[in-house]
Amino acid sequence: MRHGHFQDHAAGQGKRERTRAALLDAAVHVVAEKGLEAAKISDITTAAGLANGTFYNHFTDKDQILREAAYGLGLEVARQLDAEMAGIEDAARRVVTATSRFIAILMIEPDWAAVLLGSADHLPGMREEMFRYLRGDLERGVAQGRFNVEVTSFLLDQVASLIAVAIRVQLQAGADPAVTQQVCESILRLLGMPPAKARKAIESGMRVPS
Amino acid sequence: MRHGHFQDHAAGQGKRERTRAALLDAAVHVVAEKGLEAAKISDITTAAGLANGTFYNHFTDKDQILREAAYGLGLEVARQLDAEMAGIEDAARRVVTATSRFIAILMIEPDWAAVLLGSADHLPGMREEMFRYLRGDLERGVAQGRFNVEVTSFLLDQVASLIAVAIRVQLQAGADPAVTQQVCESILRLLGMPPAKARKAIESGMRVPS
């Protein structure tokens, strides 16, 4: 029985919450190892060190636990990102910071990546939630005259797919800051920034905040 | 029992080849309807109007038939694209033509899209095959001074992910030339073309060849 984000947050609570958290953590880990579809409920309970039937005391089916896990991880990632983004005014820098920090978080917790990537594809609400942040920064960039694009839902899809591919590559081949930097540059190019300004935004946006 | 690409090509042949082709066409259709994982062997035989056991006279498992179907469709798409690309010298125009015609073909045969997108993710060789064409055109563009990028495997991943997202959006919402045009522009931006030249390349590359 491994340990994870959900158990951390259920530490002081009653047994019910702790078992639930163990199942959520196990689900995240199993999905990361075997993929969304291949993850069986019995894999999850085994990974959590619990009996098969225990699952049904807490969740009705695989979809529910995965939705809940994805939502919980998404919330945590958003919380961390929000903290790091506070006070950044320039939209280009915001996009670079959000992208590079988002990727960095998922490289620290690679198990989260599979769940979040999968849920972005499969869950309707998750995708919209993630897009709200992104859309805000893109519109800000247009208003600031930094980006030269029309902010459509297809544009959001394209930016998201670039971020997703950067995550997938690093998940496969190991964390690689050059890939992150490259994808930031690609995104800014996509948004219509001139190369020189893009490079500058990347330098300031990727600097690790002390 | 519907009709499809593989049956067209097995028309004059023996029963063995015709049944095989019916199974391949059925597999493509079922995968398009239910997705790679959800497609059952019994769905495929039912769609082909054959008994369940017949499947095993021709293929050993689902993976094999899907690999074969993807390869066959990939070959056909490559054949069509090759014909349309012959004689186009300018790399930017080649990229625009390849992208827009590729998408156009998959909008005419939407069932093919699911199989090709799925196989690009899952099959190692398929992806490489597709990338060979793309890499050639990108390197040509760099040599011609039209593109301002380093041609890495990650760059190919990024371009492919943009094309994939354009296909997915149009598969969902219906064919939309504006989306295709938009993704061509995005790709050229990614490759470092200035906006004015990009627009010009799109105009000449997307003109429908009489």
Next chain:
DNA sequence: CTCAAATATGAGACTACTCTCATTTATGAG
């Protein structure tokens, strides 16, 4: 047309899971 070979058939054995529930075990309030 005939018939041996090739092919298709589908019932059912097998496998792998999901989900239920009567029972056992653990919890924590008093």
Next chain:
DNA sequence: CTCATAAATGAGAGTAGTCTCATATTTGAG
């Protein structure tokens, strides 16, 4: 510590598919 309640357990019924094989049917060469 006691005990009513909450939670966990795991055997097994149910379900959904894969794959096999003895049998029926079709094919096409002669």
